[in-house]
Structures are given as C-alpha cells and as structure tokens.
Amino acid sequence: MGEVQARVARELERIGPVVDELGERFAAAGEELALVGGPVRDAMLGRLQQDLDLTTSARPETTERLVAGWADAVWDIGRAYGTIGCRKGDWTVEITTYRSEAYDPDSRKPEVVYGDSLAGDLGRRDFTINSMALTLPDRGFEDPYGGIVDLAHRTLRTPGTPEQSFSDDPLRMMRAARFSAQLGFEVAPEVLAAMSDMAERITIVSAERVRDELVKTVMAPDPVRGLRVLVETGLAAHVLPELPALALERDEHHRHKDVYEHTLTVLEQSIDLEDRLPAAGEGGGPDFVARFAALMHDVGKPRTRRFLADGSVTFHHHDVVGAKLTRKRMQALRFSRDQTEAVATLVELHLRFHGYGSGEWTDSAVRRYVRDAGPLLPWLHVLTRADCTTRNQRKAERLRRTYDELEDRIERLSEEEELASIRPDLDxxxxxxxxxxxxxxxxxxxxxxxxxxxxxxxxxxxxxxxxxxxxxxxxx
Known part of the structure; x- marks a missing residue:
C-alpha cells in the first residue's frame, strides 16, 4: 500500500496545479468537485495520462460558467450527458454532473438522470476500481466500495450487484473484457456469471458503442485475454459471432488445436511483428488493421469445411468466403469503409503466399502479388508471417526463410521497376x-x-x- 501512496503522491504533484485551481473555483461557488474514475485508478497504477475526468454537483451551465476564463478552450459536445469539456495547457478535462445512467429494457440509448451526491454517483459506476474519487481542493480520498482492495488484487467487481450494473448499462459487460485486456485484471466469478446470464442484453446497445469497446479490446496490451472473456461468457456470440464459431472447427494443418486457438495465436504473433509496419513509428505500436485481420483471417473455415474419404479435412476458398463475412460483420458494426476494405482485402489475400512453394513463382507472379496487395503489402507480410503457428521448428524455419526470400525478391524488383505503382507503359x-x-x-x-x-x-x-x-x- 505504501508503494501505491507514493505513486499517487507523484501523480498529484503533476496534476496539482490544474485540479487544485479548479477545486477552489468550484468550492468558492458552493459546488462540490472530485477527480473520479479512470484517472484515480491510473494514478494508483502509475499510468495516468493527460486526460482528467471530474464529477461535480454543478449543473452543466454552472460548470461552463466556472471554467470560462480559466480554461484555454471549452466545448459542450457532451452537454446532453451532463458533460462540459475543456483544455488547460496540455491537459484535457471533462467535468460531468453527478448522474445516473439507466437503460429502458427496449431502449438503445441511456437515459441521463442527474444525481445529488458523490456517493450516489460512485455507486452507479461500472467497476469498483473506477468508483474511487479524490475530492477537491482538499484531496480527500473516497472509496465506499473497496476499489483500492480490488485494485491490489487485480480483480474487476461491480459496486453493487453485477446484475443491476449490467441492467443499467449492458455495455459494461464489454468493458469488463476491455479492462481485463488493458489492465491484465481477472473478472470476478460473480461478474462472469452475470455476463453469461445477461449476454443477450448487449443487443440493445448501438452498434457504434459496441464497436468502440471491441476496438479498445483489440488494441489493448493483451487482447487475447479480453477476447476469451467475450467468448466464454457468450457475449461474442452477439457482437462477433464468427470468433466463437471457430472453436468448433479443426484446422487441417494444426490438428493439435482448433482454429479458434490458432487464431488467437496468430493475433499474438501479429502483435509481435507490429514494429515492421510503416505506421508503427519508433518501437512499434498497436495497429488495428493488422490485429483485426489476424482475428478474422480464418472466419471462412466453418462455412467451407469438407470431410474427404481419407479422413482429411479441407477448407477450399475459405479466404474468399472469409473476406465476405468480414465485410458483412464490419459493416454491421459501422466500421469505416477504408478499415473494412483493408481488413477484408488482407483476409482474402492471406493464403496467396502458400502458392509460392519453395520459390517457384515467376517475376510476373511476384508483380501480381505486390499489385494485388497494393499499399497493404506491409500488413500482408505481417499477417502471412503470423499465420505460421506450427510447433514443428524445422517447418517454421523453412516457411520463414521462404518468406524472407519472397520479400527480398519484391525489394529487388521494386528497386528495378517501382512495383508499388505498376502501370502500363502507355496511358x-x-x-x-x-x-x-x-x-x-x-x-x-x-x-x-x-x-x-x-x-x-x-x-x-x-x-x-x-x-x-x-x-x-x-x-x-
């Protein structure tokens, strides 16, 4: 606990000039103000970013008046939800009136109701680790639901019953998976049980909100942990049904594990290769297109499985079928057209390399490979390399060497012919x-x-x- 206190003290030193000034302004106006939720949690974990969330007794119009003249910029895009945003130096600050969010059983949008106390506001939050607050400007610590204990035990629990929490906002079930992936925390057994019982309720949430949580899970440091939570609770059956469907199939190349496990391994290996991508910058970084393509690359297998007389299994054209399924799912989740086409194209091309054999392709075939991949070529390199999950080290090394050779040929031809912008000799x-x-x-x-x-x-x-x-x- 001493280490936690030291981390919090360091973070408070960093944010003090901002939150103390704000706290004094609100107190002078007779209003309460507290740092709340993620920033308090992240201060204790030593990972506080530049975004600060605060909650207040003040109504939005009062908040707007109190930050005017203090903030460098103010915006009210979240006014309907009781939130006023502002910027002060390098800090982005969102201040929200004490509130309660609850879904009508048939509604797709939360109804916003203002609350009247900090304790009531904390009790309506998603998890205990997000139900801690630091009152301002006195810096009093409020933790009515034992969030600091759950933080120490790296456990996700809800302030009240999980059934009530998920009834208030079903998207919190997906947040459990997301926080598990982001923080490496375990989801408490009673929370997992409620998620399993209430999984179908996620269908009343808008596709855009579901998509945003799914993206955050996929982009987390350990997305596989979060995706397993989604599959094992049955949530994935409603938001990404192609993923749990893979658990029923056997991969013809890797019979020691099903396609679901193979897919999660490909995702992990893709993450390890992200530093090869041009958009990654120094030291690599999360890349959604690469990760989602890895997740979706084999989703065509359940539709194309065929058993042969000799007992073997084939999945002919699962690349083409998988690309169609990927487009359909990403459109349903309201992904942008560019992201959808990028991921679907990679799914469709992910088997192309296996026609290379041990290097028999002509220069013409190499040119076509580059042209078909277009600007996605670096992402196709990553997906193809990640798709090798064999435990046979000799086979894995042979595939790696062969792909090294293909990349060398592409580089050589590119230098000679500018492959990336292939056009006819005449316009x-x-x-x-x-x-x-x-x-x-x-x-x-x-x-x-x-x-x-x-x-x-x-x-x-x-x-x-x-x-x-x-x-x-x-x-x-």
Missing part, C-alpha cells in the same frame, strides 16, 4: 491516339491488356508497348 491518352479511339469501353480493354503485359514481362518501354498494342488490336 489512356496515348492508347486513344495510337488506336484512333475516343473514351469508352475499348480503351479500358486495351489498358487492361497492356497492364497484363506489364505484369507478365516487366517494363517494355513505350515503343515496344505501342507495337504490341497495335498487333493485339489488329488481331481482335
């Missing part, structure tokens, strides 16, 4: 001039002919390309 205007055509379908056909020629034979130069084009046109 549309040149084609029209050579063939005496106006814009239309025939120009598109000629362009595709030259593109195939470019992929098959590499750069030809404008003169040779024009000669081949005239011959092709005459032969038509």
């Amino acid at each position: 549309g205007n040149q084609i029209m001039r050579l063939l005496g055509l106006g814009p239309g379908r025939e120009v598109g056909e000629a362009y595709r002919y030259l593109l195939d020629l470019r992929l098959e034979e590499g750069p030809l130069g404008e003169d040779v390309a024009a000669e081949r084009l005239r011959a092709w046109w005459a032969a038509r």
Whole structure:
C-alpha cells in the first residue's frame, strides 16, 4: 500500500496545479468537485495520462460558467450527458454532473438522470476500481466500495450487484473484457456469471458503442485475454459471432488445436511483428488493421469445411468466403469503409503466399502479388508471417526463410521497376491516339491488356508497348 501512496503522491504533484485551481473555483461557488474514475485508478497504477475526468454537483451551465476564463478552450459536445469539456495547457478535462445512467429494457440509448451526491454517483459506476474519487481542493480520498482492495488484487467487481450494473448499462459487460485486456485484471466469478446470464442484453446497445469497446479490446496490451472473456461468457456470440464459431472447427494443418486457438495465436504473433509496419513509428505500436485481420483471417473455415474419404479435412476458398463475412460483420458494426476494405482485402489475400512453394513463382507472379496487395503489402507480410503457428521448428524455419526470400525478391524488383505503382507503359491518352479511339469501353480493354503485359514481362518501354498494342488490336 505504501508503494501505491507514493505513486499517487507523484501523480498529484503533476496534476496539482490544474485540479487544485479548479477545486477552489468550484468550492468558492458552493459546488462540490472530485477527480473520479479512470484517472484515480491510473494514478494508483502509475499510468495516468493527460486526460482528467471530474464529477461535480454543478449543473452543466454552472460548470461552463466556472471554467470560462480559466480554461484555454471549452466545448459542450457532451452537454446532453451532463458533460462540459475543456483544455488547460496540455491537459484535457471533462467535468460531468453527478448522474445516473439507466437503460429502458427496449431502449438503445441511456437515459441521463442527474444525481445529488458523490456517493450516489460512485455507486452507479461500472467497476469498483473506477468508483474511487479524490475530492477537491482538499484531496480527500473516497472509496465506499473497496476499489483500492480490488485494485491490489487485480480483480474487476461491480459496486453493487453485477446484475443491476449490467441492467443499467449492458455495455459494461464489454468493458469488463476491455479492462481485463488493458489492465491484465481477472473478472470476478460473480461478474462472469452475470455476463453469461445477461449476454443477450448487449443487443440493445448501438452498434457504434459496441464497436468502440471491441476496438479498445483489440488494441489493448493483451487482447487475447479480453477476447476469451467475450467468448466464454457468450457475449461474442452477439457482437462477433464468427470468433466463437471457430472453436468448433479443426484446422487441417494444426490438428493439435482448433482454429479458434490458432487464431488467437496468430493475433499474438501479429502483435509481435507490429514494429515492421510503416505506421508503427519508433518501437512499434498497436495497429488495428493488422490485429483485426489476424482475428478474422480464418472466419471462412466453418462455412467451407469438407470431410474427404481419407479422413482429411479441407477448407477450399475459405479466404474468399472469409473476406465476405468480414465485410458483412464490419459493416454491421459501422466500421469505416477504408478499415473494412483493408481488413477484408488482407483476409482474402492471406493464403496467396502458400502458392509460392519453395520459390517457384515467376517475376510476373511476384508483380501480381505486390499489385494485388497494393499499399497493404506491409500488413500482408505481417499477417502471412503470423499465420505460421506450427510447433514443428524445422517447418517454421523453412516457411520463414521462404518468406524472407519472397520479400527480398519484391525489394529487388521494386528497386528495378517501382512495383508499388505498376502501370502500363502507355496511358489512356496515348492508347486513344495510337488506336484512333475516343473514351469508352475499348480503351479500358486495351489498358487492361497492356497492364497484363506489364505484369507478365516487366517494363517494355513505350515503343515496344505501342507495337504490341497495335498487333493485339489488329488481331481482335
């Protein structure tokens, strides 16, 4: 406990200039103010960020008046939920009126009701580790539900009964999985039981709110821990049913584990390779497209499983089927079009490398591999490497060497031919001039002919390309 107190003291020293000034302003106006929830928890864990959440007795219009002239910027986008946001220096501060959130059984949106006390506000929060507060400006510690004990035991519990908590806001069931993945905490048995009993209630929550929690889980330091909670409680059956469906199937290459376990291993291995991605920056970092592609890459297997006479199992075209399922699921969860297409494309291409064998591809096949992947090529490299989960070390090493060789060939050809921006040797205007055509379908056909020629034979130069084009046109 001494270590926790020392961490809190250090964090308070850091945020003191901001919260003390605010606390004094609210106290002078006869209002209560307290640092609450995640920032208090994170201060005790030594991981406080630049965002501060506070709760107050003041109504939003009063809060807005009290921060005016003190904050560098103020916004009221959360006013309907009792929240006024502001920025002070490097700090982002959100101040919310004491409140209660509860769902009507048939509603998709929470009804906001203002509360009248700090104790009441804390009792309506999701978990005990988020139900601690620091009153301001006196810095009194409030912990009516034993959050500090659960924090020490790394356990997720609810302030009241989990049934009441999840009835008030069903999304809290997904937050349990998310906090498990983010903090490495265990979900208490009674909380897991309530999640299992009430899993279907998640269906009244909007797709956007479900998506945001799923993304936070996938982007956490240990997403597999959180995903297991979602699957084992039955929540995944409602929000990402393709994942638990994998547990019923056997992977034809790795019969010692089912496709579900294989998928979670691929996700972990993908995370280990994130530093290879151009968007990762120094030291790597979470990449949603890479992680979600790893999670979804085999979801087509249940639909395509076939048993052969010799007892073996095939999953022909599970890449194409999986891409369709991925698009459908991501659209249902309201993901952006760009993210959806990126993940679905990687799912569709994830088997392509296995046609490489031991290096028999022609330069033409390598060009097509690069062209089909387009800007997603680094992500395809990561997914393909992560998809090797064999325990056979010799086989794993052989696959790694083969993919190293493919990447070397891609790099070599790229230097020679600028593979990432492959285009025909002639553009549309040149084609029209050579063939005496106006814009239309025939120009598109000629362009595709030259593109195939470019992929098959590499750069030809404008003169040779024009000669081949005239011959092709005459032969038509």
